[in-house]
Amino acid sequence: MRKIMYFDQAASSWPKPPAVTEAMMTCMQEYAANPGRGSHQMAVQASRVLFETRKHAARLFGIKNPNDISFALNTTHALNQAIKGFVREGDHVICTNIEHNSVRRPLEYLKSTSKVELTYISHNAEGHMELSELERAFQTNTTLVVVNHSSNLLGTILPVGEIGEICRRRGVRMLVDAAQSAGVLPIQVGDMSIDMLAFPGHKGLLGPQGTGGLYVNPDIDLEPLLHGGTGSQSEAINQPTVRPDRYEAGTQNTVGIAGLNEGIKFVLAETVEKIHEKEWRQTQRLMEGLLGIEGVTVLGPGLGQNKTGIVSFNINKVDSSEVAFILDQSFQIAVRAGYHCTPLAHEAAGTLATGAVRASIGYFTEDEEVEALIDAVHEIRLQYA
Structure with missing residues (x-):
């Protein structure tokens, strides 16, 4: 496995x-x-x-x-x-x-x-x-x-x-x-x-x-x-x-x-400072990679802005739940899709009708895993282009 x-x-x-x-x-x-x-x-x-x-x-x-x-x-x-x-x-x-x-x-x-x-x-x-x-x-x-x-x-x-x-x-x-x-x-x-x-x-x-x-x-x-x-x-x-x-x-x-x-x-x-610095660096890399894929929209603060290790995104014309299912079944990547128990935030972000795919990074996330997620999203996007 x-x-x-x-x-x-x-x-x-x-x-x-x-x-x-x-x-x-x-x-x-x-x-x-x-x-x-x-x-x-x-x-x-x-x-x-x-x-x-x-x-x-x-x-x-x-x-x-x-x-x-x-x-x-x-x-x-x-x-x-x-x-x-x-x-x-x-x-x-x-x-x-x-x-x-x-x-x-x-x-x-x-x-x-x-x-x-x-x-x-x-x-x-x-x-x-x-x-x-x-x-x-x-x-x-x-x-x-x-x-x-x-x-x-x-x-x-x-x-x-x-x-x-x-x-x-x-x-x-x-x-x-x-x-x-x-x-x-x-x-x-x-x-x-x-x-x-x-x-x-x-x-x-x-x-x-x-x-x-x-x-x-x-x-x-x-x-x-x-x-x-x-x-x-x-x-x-x-x-x-x-x-x-x-x-x-x-x-x-x-x-x-x-x-x-x-x-x-x-x-x-x-120390929380070391933990946040590592997560922020990987978060920036994930955002950079996703933003480089045509048809992918990333929610929240832009590149370079301080944030926690949460990167929510959507692929144009692909249901967020379907993206999460494909990532899990075809790529062995676990993310969460839907509304994340915060509908008013989705309303402000303009995603109330679609929800979003949420990828969240932790202290033990590896750089290679971040790259694998970027590659997987790119491949899914090509399938639906």
């Missing part, structure tokens, strides 16, 4: 560093007990690994207290906890048109059920927004701004630090969706005025699926999304007030978090 060339890193990173798999196997074989639920040595070891993972995540994101990070199943889980736990009836929330459905759907749900007002900030075809439009969108009842750090369709990097400063001056909280930036772009919650940060474990942090987290500023108290057992304050009828237990009802994914710990350690050792 030919080796699969994997360009679906924006959905889940692959392959993982060997230490990730090894840590998960060690956990399963030696200490896969319930963390925080007992004083025996296996439970203590499980708790120790969870706290060590929090410490490493806190170091990566410039978070002072590791206990301000609660683990989640994924970014979607973290975003729902942040949005539904913070927004109240009558609040006004601002977000952008390039938000993922994991932001848009919870907000639209609150709009329809809790009389929450919602304003979308527009962006151009490349994914850039005007900060002046954001300034004009604030109302007296604005409590939250939600912003996607990097578009999962266009790869555009939004000016989170500048947006955070605008929010800070107005006393409005900012929630950042770091699904495509955690482990790939520098994030410092204090310097960037980030009040809440939702991040996945299975993408740029190189951990397994079923892991992620949410940072919550210590000045913010969210209504818990889940209520249940925590191992602390068990005598109380209400959810504990202490962190992270307040937002971590039920048994945690100890095995997955053990793997996530090693993924974050790998990122810290390599």
